[in-house]
Amino acid sequence: MDESERADLRLPRTRHPARCPRRILSRCRVVPPLQCPKRVGRRRTQRRSLTGTLYVSDYVYFDHNATTPVDDRVLAAMAPYWRERCGNPSSVHRAGRLARQGLDEARLDIATRCGVAPGSVVFTATGSEADNLALTGLIPRMKHRRVAVSALEHPAVLEAALRLRGLGIAVEVIGATSSGQVDLEDLARILQTPTDLVSVMAANNETGVIQPLDEVAGLVAKAGALLHVDAVQWPGKQRGKLADLPGDLVTLASHKIYGPKGAAALVLRKPLVIEAQIVGGPHERRRRAGTENVAAIVGFAKALALVEGQGDHDLSRLAAWRDDLDRLALDLGLIVAGQGSPRLVNTTCWVMPQIHGETLLMKLDLAGFAVSSGSACSSGAVKPSPVLQAMGFSQEAAKCSIRISLGRETTSGELDRFSRVLPGIIAALRGG
The missing domain is CATH 3.40.640.10 (Type I PLP-dependent aspartate aminotransferase-like (Major domain))
Structure with missing residues (x-):
């Protein structure tokens, strides 16, 4: 590519509109600032979490092993x-x-x-x-x-x-x-x-x-x-x-x-x-x-x-909720990976025969829940979890998993709502 071709690819330097010549302004495309669309037919409310961070009340974050909100x-x-x-x-x-x-x-x-x-x-x-x-x-x-x-x-x-x-x-x-x-x-x-x-x-x-x-x-x-x-x-x-x-x-x-x-x-x-x-x-x-x-x-x-410096009460609360989620999974015919081993108090991983984890993840996202399928560093691609394969699950089964990881701002109300929504999504994905 010669110098003239390179020059064609260069963008003009951005200048403040008040100091920009009229001939350049006539060639510029004005992009309006991003606007958040108004939600129709659904009331949008907010609540303050335990850390002081504002969350939209109809979306629940259950992916704390991927990252966490910053404490105030x-x-x-x-x-x-x-x-x-x-x-x-x-x-x-x-x-x-x-x-x-x-x-x-x-x-x-x-x-x-x-x-x-x-x-x-x-x-x-x-x-x-x-x-x-x-x-x-x-x-x-x-x-x-x-x-x-x-x-x-x-x-x-x-x-x-x-x-x-x-x-x-x-x-x-x-x-x-x-x-x-x-x-x-x-x-x-x-x-x-x-x-x-x-x-x-x-x-x-x-x-x-x-x-x-x-x-x-x-x-x-x-x-x-x-x-x-x-x-x-x-x-x-x-x-x-x-x-x-x-x-x-x-x-x-x-x-x-x-x-x-x-x-x-x-x-x-x-x-x-x-x-x-x-x-x-x-x-x-x-x-x-x-x-x-x-x-x-x-x-x-x-x-x-x-x-x-957090107390045992916080850990016990999360462990009890994790165990409640495990029981929900078993009632739905899912497999809790590593259930017999000591686990982090906030984490449960489910293997779901014949239901791809990415599919369930998207359905839950649309229903207002953020969960993960495997490691956040590799979940952008649909591929079997090496961790689950190392545990003896088949390649196909290792694609059929989700991880739920709770956090300090998780509430019992969020878990109750999740427990009501999940069975219907699972049944629909199974064709029931």
Whole structure:
């Protein structure tokens, strides 16, 4: 393409209408601002949730394992770092020092809750990035050039493992049991051969099944390997503190715990040398280059403090509602994946013979309910769930699942309405 052809593709610079010449205005197409259509024949009401966020009352959000609404208290903590304390934390002037103070305080708070020193917290933008850093950042110190990952892992871990395999590192996949937990016998077999790193998540994002991390950690330590734990789904959804969670490297993410998107962390429980995957500066002790998202990180620390401080009553309430949903599913002839295993209090995953999960998801969406079919990172395509396949479900059955994940703003009224609506949708999809 020559220079004249490139020039034809260039768009004119946008100018304010008051300063735009008449000849250019005559060629411009004026686009009106977006308007929200008025709803006809249906009253639109609003209510205030437990976190203070406004929700439309006729739409229910049951997809909290995908992401969560930001808590108002988190927003309040973040607000100064968008305006008054907006400096670059690497700058030496007063504005930079104020931003650095907020970053350091957030790092100390998160580190304390994880039982590590502040320098052991590496901030990233996403949980997927932290997972990638955990696996690929250890390549230079891999003596045996061998890692093992469970078949139940998030795609961020599984695809990072594939990248390692392409670099000549042996990758073993640990099998799963039909109950949705990692197969400890298979792990023990794999660890008979010297291994550098094992990656097993704390709780599965699709089924909610909690993994036997104490047993896993014992086997891994005995073999002299490191243990990476993706704990993105862990905080606030079960009883226990992060400081008690096993793992030499632990991944956390803000947006799963009522914090903002754009902040996550890889927590190092040992003095490990991690090679940066993003280079270009001394940030995060040269383990992750790029200006830190101070506002999001401050919100992350506040969100973690809130979920770690919640009472058992909230967890018991969610667990009771999850069990009610399980009974509803069984009454409808559905299969509750991992029902016999310990699970996150807010999560249930249903396998529905002969009903595609994507079809039911769309029907429920039209009826006013947001649910998920598998991992949000891969649910854009209709394909069988690798997690359910690892548990022994057929490829066809693994396409026929939905996940319901409740949150702190979920109400009994929403669940009652869901219980009334769902049977009719299931019957229609079955042709009954």
